[in-house]
Amino acid sequence: MDTIIKNGTIITASETYPADLGIAGGKIVCIGRDLSDGAAEVVDAAGKYVLPGAIDGHVHLETPVGSFISADDYQSGPRAAACGGVTTVFDFAVQGKGQGLVEAVAARISAFKAQSCIDFSFHTAITDLTPRILDEFEESVAFGVPSFKLYMVYKDLMVDDGVLAEALERSVATGALVAVHAENPAIIERRTARLLAEGKTGAWHHYESRPEFVEAEAIKRAIHLAKAFNAPLYIVHLACAEGLAEVTKARDEGYAIYAETCPQYLHFTNEVYQRPDGRNFVCSPPIKGAESRAALWEGIRRGDIMTVATDHCPFQSFEKDYGKDDFTKIPNGCMGIENFYPYLLSAANQGRISFHKAVEVCATNPAKIFGCAPQKGTIAVGSDADIVVYDPAKHFVISQANMRSRVDYTIWEGVELQGYPALTFSRGRLVYRDGEFLGEPGWGNFVKCRGRNPRL
Structure with a gap:
């Protein structure tokens, strides 16, 4: 595995449970307790939620x-x-x-x-x-x-x-x-x-x-x-x-x-x-x-x-x-x-x-x-490792000064949030960590979507 996110609480649209998450080749490859791999980078998500x-x-x-x-x-x-x-x-x-x-x-x-x-x-x-x-x-x-x-x-x-x-x-x-x-x-x-x-x-x-x-x-x-x-x-x-x-x-x-x-x-x-x-x-x-x-x-x-x-x-x-x-x-x-x-x-x-x-x-x-599920939008084995590690205890005040947009103001100025993303992974690659952008232009891929599925 390339990365293991340990000790977090996984939350999907239907489930909440404590588990570790194993990532390899941009995909979620295993979900379980006490995952280990000496070659993997370990991310400790104790006290945090692991979300799609x-x-x-x-x-x-x-x-x-x-x-x-x-x-x-x-x-x-x-x-x-x-x-x-x-x-x-x-x-x-x-x-x-x-x-x-x-x-x-x-x-x-x-x-x-x-x-x-x-x-x-x-x-x-x-x-x-x-x-x-x-x-x-x-x-x-x-x-x-x-x-x-x-x-x-x-x-x-x-x-x-x-x-x-x-x-x-x-x-x-x-x-x-x-x-x-x-x-x-x-x-x-x-x-x-x-x-x-x-x-x-x-x-x-x-x-x-x-x-x-x-x-x-x-x-x-x-x-x-x-x-x-x-x-x-x-x-x-x-x-x-x-x-x-x-x-x-x-x-x-x-x-x-x-x-x-x-x-x-x-x-x-x-x-x-x-x-x-x-x-x-x-x-x-x-x-x-x-x-x-x-x-x-x-x-x-x-x-x-x-x-x-x-x-x-x-x-x-x-x-x-x-x-x-x-x-x-x-x-x-x-x-x-x-x-x-x-x-x-x-x-x-x-x-x-x-x-x-x-x-x-x-x-x-x-x-x-x-039409891009289950590749996107969930946490499941085989899905893309698009993951957010969310800190529910973090207090965050939105301001133009702490946004990454090119715009010189925000309509959200002064809005207070309880909880905030601590980490963002795009296909297993860490692109954001605690206020720091770590991504790279050109990393993103075009997602081919499928035609209509049966009604939801």
Whole structure:
């Protein structure tokens, strides 16, 4: 064995037990008591929890957004992720007009591979669905990218309901998974025009341009179409109580509807948009009210929200300031790639959810839904040795000064966590230890995912 992690308490989505963990060739090769190998490096995890590395299933690294590019690149984003216990990230390859699905992904793999210190995969954002692209669903699934995102909003990216219906229907036959950003663009456009005409230009009015019902209506519409074809549907960054209620209803009826939420929706409320730095919190869908925040936590506990991911798409403060006098000019996006696993684990440490649930929504469920389990997302013999050794006793205060992102601020400034990752291993390699980044650009591998498994 190369490494033995001894004396820790292993926690998966379903089990908690004391055991040693043996690692060789990047894989978990044995789990047991009193493991020994004179050639192995021994890591003492006494008093600590040994967890699967998290999977951030929703990041936007080095991504053009209007006239801006998201601040974290393929090196700084994975670096920050590793320091927060994330061992795999899913970025988005945005299809250009006339571009093939595999072509769109292949263009990003080599650049990502050269810079990332952890493993990575992709979803493809479809913007030009032609008959040829429908035929290419099967090829993309075989290539290892079986998940496709469709935007129901943003003029330069969005698709209409007819396109969404065609994609859902084709996904059933090919084992693909369709994901949607669900908001109603026509309502947003008219509300925005009215607000600007009334001189209402601050960050609060970003929320007022697209409040709860704007997201909920689009979620209901997308679920209705998914039901029509009995197609699975993944709803990204769900933020509102009414939309979640529709997810619960559909799941209770037996449909394969998966919902993701983000840590910013679990911690903050729309009151942040009235702060002097409110523009830093501008993202879409916007952060909603306290009723929605409470519903999201209940949705996690109940199992109707199956994943937590970050939608990590940060911009520098001076870029956010570009919209200080016009909320429509604020680049949309928040940071969280280094914070989301520690945040959910801290919630577990304080009894808000169980540690099993934190592992489930941050690691195990993403691996199952996106088709990379059991290689990723769990602790089991044969799985990749993507491991976090977590210190439940460590008190940690988030600050821009102790984050590894390239961004010059964090919306998480001053948030206190009980417990924090002490070590992160990527395929058996130590990439983070007690505040020190030890990873190397180019270590990360592209993770080929499989087409849809039976419903969870």
